[in-house]
Amino acid sequence: MTKPKDLVQGTLDLLILKTLALEPMHGWAIAQRIRQISGDVLRVGQSALYPALHKLEQHGWIKSEWKISETNRRAKYYSLTRVGRKALADEAENWERLSAAISALVRAV
Amino acid sequence: MSRWLTQIRLAVRSLFRRPQVDRELDEEFQYHLEREIEENLHRGLAPEEARYAAMREMGAIAKNKEESRDARRLNWIQDLVQDLRYGLRMLRKSPRFTAVAIFTLAIGIGATTAIFSIVDSLLLRALPYPDARRIVRIWNTFSPRGMTELTASEPEFLEYHQSQTLARVAGFALGSLTLTGRGDPARLSVSWGTSDFFDVLGIQPAIGRSFSADELEPGNGQVVILSHHLWEDRFGSDPSIIGKSVILNGKACTVIGIMPATFRFPSGEIDLWQPLHIAANSSNLGNHYLNLVGDLKPQVSLEQSKAEMETLLARIEQKYPAYYSGAVGLGVNLVPLREQMVGNVRPTVLVLMAGVAFMLLIACTNIASLLLAHGEVRKKEIATRIAIGASRARIILQLLAENLVLFLAGGAAGLAVAYLGLKLAPVEQSLPLQQLGTPSLDFRVLSFAAIICVSTGFLFGLIPALKTSQPQLNEILKENGRDAMGSRHHVRTRSLLVMSEIAFSVVLLAGAGLMIASLMRLLGVQLGFDSANVVTMRLSLPELRYPNGRFATFYRDFQEKVRGIPSVKAVAIVNQLPMSEVMANSSFEVEGWQLEAGTNIANTQVISPDYFSVMGIPLVRGRALDERDLNPAPSPVVVNQTLARKIWPNEDAIGKRLRLKADAPWLTVVGIASDIKNEGSSKATKPELYFLYTEKPFGLWADLRSMTLVVRTSSEPQRIVNAIRGELNGLDPDLPIYKVQTLGEIVSASTSQTRLPALLLSVFAGIALLLAAVGVYGVLAYTVAQSTHEIGVRMALGAPRQQILKSFLGHGIRWAAIGGSAGLVAAFILVRFMRSMLFEVRPYDPTIFLSVAGVLGIVVLLACYFPASRATRVDPMVALRYE
Numbered sequence: 001m002t003k004p005k006d007l008v009q010g011t012l013d014l015l016i017l018k019t020l021a022l023e024p025m026h027g028w029a030i031a032q033r034i035r036q037i038s039g040d041v042l043r044v045g046q047s048a049l050y051p052a053l054h055k056l057e058q059h060g061w062i063k064s065e066w067k068i069s070e071t072n073r074r075a076k077y078y079s080l081t082r083v084g085r086k087a088l089a090d091e092a093e094n095w096e097r098l099s100a101a102i103s104a105l106v107r108a109v
Numbered sequence: 110m111s112r113w114l115t116q117i118r119l120a121v122r123s124l125f126r127r128p129q130v131d132r133e134l135d136e137e138f139q140y141h142l143e144r145e146i147e148e149n150l151h152r153g154l155a156p157e158e159a160r161y162a163a164m165r166e167m168g169a170i171a172k173n174k175e176e177s178r179d180a181r182r183l184n185w186i187q188d189l190v191q192d193l194r195y196g197l198r199m200l201r202k203s204p205r206f207t208a209v210a211i212f213t214l215a216i217g218i219g220a221t222t223a224i225f226s227i228v229d230s231l232l233l234r235a236l237p238y239p240d241a242r243r244i245v246r247i248w249n250t251f252s253p254r255g256m257t258e259l260t261a262s263e264p265e266f267l268e269y270h271q272s273q274t275l276a277r278v279a280g281f282a283l284g285s286l287t288l289t290g291r292g293d294p295a296r297l298s299v300s301w302g303t304s305d306f307f308d309v310l311g312i313q314p315a316i317g318r319s320f321s322a323d324e325l326e327p328g329n330g331q332v333v334i335l336s337h338h339l340w341e342d343r344f345g346s347d348p349s350i351i352g353k354s355v356i357l358n359g360k361a362c363t364v365i366g367i368m369p370a371t372f373r374f375p376s377g378e379i380d381l382w383q384p385l386h387i388a389a390n391s392s393n394l395g396n397h398y399l400n401l402v403g404d405l406k407p408q409v410s411l412e413q414s415k416a417e418m419e420t421l422l423a424r425i426e427q428k429y430p431a432y433y434s435g436a437v438g439l440g441v442n443l444v445p446l447r448e449q450m451v452g453n454v455r456p457t458v459l460v461l462m463a464g465v466a467f468m469l470l471i472a473c474t475n476i477a478s479l480l481l482a483h484g485e486v487r488k489k490e491i492a493t494r495i496a497i498g499a500s501r502a503r504i505i506l507q508l509l510a511e512n513l514v515l516f517l518a519g520g521a522a523g524l525a526v527a528y529l530g531l532k533l534a535p536v537e538q539s540l541p542l543q544q545l546g547t548p549s550l551d552f553r554v555l556s557f558a559a560i561i562c563v564s565t566g567f568l569f570g571l572i573p574a575l576k577t578s579q580p581q582l583n584e585i586l587k588e589n590g591r592d593a594m595g596s597r598h599h600v601r602t603r604s605l606l607v608m609s610e611i612a613f614s615v616v617l618l619a620g621a622g623l624m625i626a627s628l629m630r631l632l633g634v635q636l637g638f639d640s641a642n643v644v645t646m647r648l649s650l651p652e653l654r655y656p657n658g659r660f661a662t663f664y665r666d667f668q669e670k671v672r673g674i675p676s677v678k679a680v681a682i683v684n685q686l687p688m689s690e691v692m693a694n695s696s697f698e699v700e701g702w703q704l705e706a707g708t709n710i711a712n713t714q715v716i717s718p719d720y721f722s723v724m725g726i727p728l729v730r731g732r733a734l735d736e737r738d739l740n741p742a743p744s745p746v747v748v749n750q751t752l753a754r755k756i757w758p759n760e761d762a763i764g765k766r767l768r769l770k771a772d773a774p775w776l777t778v779v780g781i782a783s784d785i786k787n788e789g790s791s792k793a794t795k796p797e798l799y800f801l802y803t804e805k806p807f808g809l810w811a812d813l814r815s816m817t818l819v820v821r822t823s824s825e826p827q828r829i830v831n832a833i834r835g836e837l838n839g840l841d842p843d844l845p846i847y848k849v850q851t852l853g854e855i856v857s858a859s860t861s862q863t864r865l866p867a868l869l870l871s872v873f874a875g876i877a878l879l880l881a882a883v884g885v886y887g888v889l890a891y892t893v894a895q896s897t898h899e900i901g902v903r904m905a906l907g908a909p910r911q912q913i914l915k916s917f918l919g920h921g922i923r924w925a926a927i928g929g930s931a932g933l934v935a936a937f938i939l940v941r942f943m944r945s946m947l948f949e950v951r952p953y954d955p956t957i958f959l960s961v962a963g964v965l966g967i968v969v970l971l972a973c974y975f976p977a978s979r980a981t982r983v984d985p986m987v988a989l990r991y992e
Contacts, residue, residue, distance in 0.1 A: 076136075
């Protein structure tokens with residue numbers, strides 16, 4: 001019901017965009033990928049994932065299309081748009097700056 | 110660019126192909142669920158377990174879907190339509206609530222719309238002249254006597270005409286003419302205008318043309334332009350009337366044009382316009398008959414132009430020093446056209462608008478309180494919706510949409526109220542709507558009503574929506590919601606609403622009280638004459654057929670005939686009736702006095718011998734005028750008490766002599782008439798002179814061919830009028846009688862400026878008080894119902910009924926005290942805007958404020974008594990078992 005508490009608001013968008021930068025994926029695969037790459041630290045529940053996906057699509061950052069999945073069933077695949085790619089670059093840069101600032105602060109105090 | 114297109118495509122898709130979008134959402138979630146189950150199986154869970162775990166992981170699917178949909182943020186149109194439909198259904202489901210709410214709103218919005226339509230036609234709507242803001246009326250002023258609207262003479266007009274700050278100056282005179290040869294003879298109002306008359310206003314005839322330069326030359330003025338209403342009524346809107354001639358005062362005049370219906374200058378009563386020639390070398394200083402109108406040049410301010418006009422006035426004063434020597438203190442004033450038309454009623458109209466706005470506020474507050482109570486009933490329904498995943502914003506929007514349905518329905522019903530209100534309220538006779546057009550429910554007014562509906566619906570629906578949507582799920586769902594914290598909270602909000610209603614009512618009550626007191630004082634004024642059973646009518650003899658030496662004889666014969674009608678008790682004629690708009694007056698000299706010319710001014714009444722007995726005006730001393738006084742001329746005069754007291758304070762006025770000017774004969778005072786309110790109930794009585802009617806009243810300038818017949822009768826006025834018409838027909842079938850009124854009507858019309866706001870404010874205050882009482886009743890009844898259990902306990906513990914009653918009445922008293930004091934303070938601040946509308950009542954009249962407080966207290970206590978006494982009838986056994 002709640003969004004992952006350790007995910008800073010807005011980071012989920014970044015994670016999704018980053019994941020999709022590799023290749024088009026369906027929702028479940030996105031969740032799996034985030035979990036694997038983060039070494040099980042980040043677990044995205046679908047309660048957060050799907051609203052985020054639909055919001056990004058509405059923004060025009062990602063687009064969706066129905067394809068046959070690896071398990072031979074119809075699944076909705078999301079991929080980055082050109083605008084999305086630019087947004088990803090911006091978001092990533094923002095994130096770098098923010099996390100650098102935060103870790104600097106955490107170490108200093 | 111393509112991004113926008115995508116967004117729009119998605120929006121359209123989810124709006125119009127919702128089922129498909131929903132199906133896809135379902136499919137997407139289903140796919141996710143299946144993959145999750147597979148994953149769990151893979152990790153070695155049993156099938157049941159795997160499925161259950163996946164479901165748990167997924168969380169509330171329905172909620173996720175709602176959120177995913179919300180993420181698209183494009184459902185609002187769909188939602189709105191759905192909500193409106195739902196709102197209608199809810200309203201149908203609770204018909205009593207709906208009926209009360211719509212009725213309340215209909216009255217509030219309807220009255221507001223009606224008053225706004227009046228405000229719009231008087232103050233807001235553009236005047237029907239292209240550059241109306243630059244048009245000014247030009248008046249001479251005479252500060253020593255406080256005169257601000259004096260008409261000008263021809264030489265003054267010629268001087269002002271040379272103004273550099275005004276693009277044009279036109280003069281016009283007002284009068285009336287008799288139209289014959291087309292059905293019954295009719296008396297028509299006419300305006301004679303100089304060459305620039307139509308150009309100043311920027312309007313040309315709708316059909317035909319205006320006056321040519323040639324027609325403005327002396328002797329060529331036998332042309333006429335018709336008003337739209339005259340053309341419609343008398344000439345059947347026949348355009349071929351142009352070029353034909355009509356008979357006016359016995360002379361043939363060619364119709365050359367018809368003005369548009371919107372042209373109402375100088376007033377909506379004008380039927381005809383004719384050219385006015387003023388000789389460029391006119392030296393007619395004594396006849397001040399010209400009204401002036403001009404248009405300011407661009408970039409010129411009113412003050413600049415006024416300053417210039419005063420220098421022009423100074424110039425003409427130097428040119429004719431002998432004439433102007435006695436008139437030190439003459440000035441010029443420019444008044445913008447709209448100010449001229451509505452200046453004196455502006456405060457009335459604004460006060461009425463404020464009054465009706467207060468009433469609307471009370472109505473809306475009542476609705477808000479009702480909605481809160483209604484929200485209590487629906488607590489469970491809303492809690493359920495929140496529990497299955499609707500966001501609070503979504504619920505608020507839905508409640509707002511429902512309220513909107515309610516307010517729109519109220520507004521629609523309100524339009525009917527507005528329509529009826531405008532028909533029934535006597536606005537036409539009290540406000541100068543003649544000049545500006547009747548208020549109607551046109552597009553502007555309808556838009557206003559719509560804006561009022563939506564904005565009040567939003568504002569007053571928001572608090573209930575916020576409160577109702579506050580989720581206290583556990584408490585509400587767990588138990589029956591009795592005595593939950595939420596409802597206590599609602600009662601607090603509703604008490605606040607009730608107190609503000611009381612405060613608003615107090616403001617309205619104070620306003621209404623002041624107006625009613627003014628009206629009572631006004632109606633209580635001793636007029637000095639008996640207005641019952643007197644019929645009046647006017648007639649004018651055309652000069653062509655009634656040359657000098659003929660018209661006095663006609664009036665004597667006519668009065669003789671009327672006197673012969675059965676049920677006529679007495680007959681007289683007079684040049685000006687009491688309470689007519691303009692009183693003719695004249696300066697006079699007193700024998701043995703060395704006074705500056707122009708110091709003594711008196712209204713000049715020219716009467717036939719029976720005037721005092723027809724009007725019921727007693728003579729204080731001496732005798733009335735009679736037929737014997739006609740010979741030898743000059744006849745004596747009667748003066749009123751005010752004049753006698755002013756001129757001969759310590760002497761007997763009888764036998765004293767006065768004259769109108771140096772070359773006129775001396776006239777002896779033979780009687781003193783009792784004072785009457787000749788200029789209206791609210792005006793002080795001025796010195797007055799009564800002359801016996803003859804053709805040449807010794808230096809008095811007056812049109813004695815036009816006189817008013819006054820008839821005291823013992824029967825129904827209308828029948829008498831027909832009989833008089835018959836007698837007149839026998840004497841001269843071509844003479845119309847016009848302005849047929851009873852004296853009672855004239856008197857009542859003279860108080861309409863006070864009567865209208867008194868009536869309307871009383872109605873508003875009455876409704877406001879009723880609404881506030883309903884509000885008080887509703888909230889207290891609700892509180893009592895909510896506290897049944899508590900009352901039961903208290904009674905079981907031995908509390909006397911008296912004490913229960915007191916504790917609930919206490920609520921009401923507190924509301925009345927707090928709301929009432931706030932209202933009195935607000936009223937104290939606001940009533941000063943009514944100062945100009947009051948008559949012999951101070952805005953801070955303590956009696957009125959005390960009465961307001963008293964009325965309010967009684968009404969609030971009454972409204973509280975019924976629910977409070979119900980509380981005392983609670984049966985403790987039942988109340989406790991209810992648990």
